[in-house]
Amino acid sequence: MRVELIQYTPEPEKVVASAAKLCYSPVGVSEIMEKLEDESAEKFIRILMKMGHMSPVEHVSFTFGIEGISRVCTHQLVRHRIASYSQQSQRYVKTDDFNYIVPPAISENPKALAIFEEAMENSRNAYKRISGLLYDSYAEGAEEITKRQMGAMEKKAIEDARFVFPNACETKIVVTMNARTLIHFFEQRCCNRAQWEIHGVADEMLKCVKRVAPTIFEKSGPACIKGPCPEGSMSCGMMDEVRLKYENMV
Numbered sequence: 001m002r003v004e005l006i007q008y009t010p011e012p013e014k015v016v017a018s019a020a021k022l023c024y025s026p027v028g029v030s031e032i033m034e035k036l037e038d039e040s041a042e043k044f045i046r047i048l049m050k051m052g053h054m055s056p057v058e059h060v061s062f063t064f065g066i067e068g069i070s071r072v073c074t075h076q077l078v079r080h081r082i083a084s085y086s087q088q089s090q091r092y093v094k095t096d097d098f099n100y101i102v103p104p105a106i107s108e109n110p111k112a113l114a115i116f117e118e119a120m121e122n123s124r125n126a127y128k129r130i131s132g133l134l135y136d137s138y139a140e141g142a143e144e145i146t147k148r149q150m151g152a153m154e155k156k157a158i159e160d161a162r163f164v165f166p167n168a169c170e171t172k173i174v175v176t177m178n179a180r181t182l183i184h185f186f187e188q189r190c191c192n193r194a195q196w197e198i199h200g201v202a203d204e205m206l207k208c209v210k211r212v213a214p215t216i217f218e219k220s221g222p223a224c225i226k227g228p229c230p231e232g233s234m235s236c237g238m239m240d241e242v243r244l245k246y247e248n249m250v
């Protein structure tokens with residue numbers, strides 16, 4: 001998988017601290033921004049986070065390019081509604097030989113892997129055959145077909161043929177989340193209860209934002225970083241290891 005922070009609000013920590021300071025200040029935001037030192041911004045952000053005064057954290061956004069993940073993973077990702085997404089379309093992009101993601105447990109089990117690979121190959125073949133048959137049926141009887149008509153018929157064929165695609169299909173997505181959404185997302189998806197793939201994506205996203213906004217994301221990670229595990233009887237029971245991992249994450 002590849003996770004890249006492609007853009008973010010400039011000076012995110014200054015923006016958050018200034019927005020918060022404005023709430024308690026008689027002067028305007030430009031003056032606050034101008035006078036704000038890095039050190040006092042960090043101090044102010046720590047106070048905000050401790051108080052749970054979270055609306056200032058919504059003013060900064062982070063955009064990620066994510067590739068080499070499965071449709072299973074993006075389906076889980078897009079459940080996070082307070083965010084923006086653009087995903088490579090299976091309706092417009094013809095993918096005869098689609099790439100797919102193999103779960104580690106399957107790749108480590110030769111018999112399971114053989115069945116998995118056979119299923120992927122069957123799906124690829126079915127896609128090619130169905131899209132071909134549909135295209136031919138749309139083209140049937142037509143004497144002359146323009147390039148534009150050909151494109152339209154192909155699109156019509158592949159948008160239905162894609163129903164045979166597996167969840168394992170590799171996909172690409174651009175995601176934008178503000179810092180408040182990200183903190184919530186990390187609480188849920190950096191948790192050991194989250195599936196390995198989205199957990200991996202969340203860890204990579206967290207590393208990216210820690211580099212550019214270390215104070216905002218200082219205490220980010222699964223919920224057990226800040227308090228008791230909320231998972232009850234489903235808890236992984238590994239809080240000490242988990243806390244150590246996220247305290248040392250760079």
Ligand SMILES: Cc1cc2nc3c(=O)[nH]c(=O)nc-3n(C[C@H](O)[C@H](O)[C@H](O)COP(=O)(O)OP(=O)(O)OC[C@H]3O[C@@H](n4cnc5c(N)ncnc54)[C@H](O)[C@@H]3O)c2cc1C
Nearest residue numbers: 076078079080081082083181184185188189191193194195
């Ligand atoms: C370990 C794990 C297992 C899961 N298993 C399942 C499962 O089996 N089946 C399943 O369907 N989903 C499952 N999910 C997905 C889960 O139910 C959430 O849809 C997903 O995690 C997004 O969380 P969210 O709604 O808090 O986030 P967001 O959609 O980003 O929302 C953020 C916050 O905004 C508020 N909010 C957003 N929309 C509304 C609204 N309409 N009304 C009121 N408040 C709102 C809530 O406070 C919410 O927490 C699972 C998630 C995890 C982490």
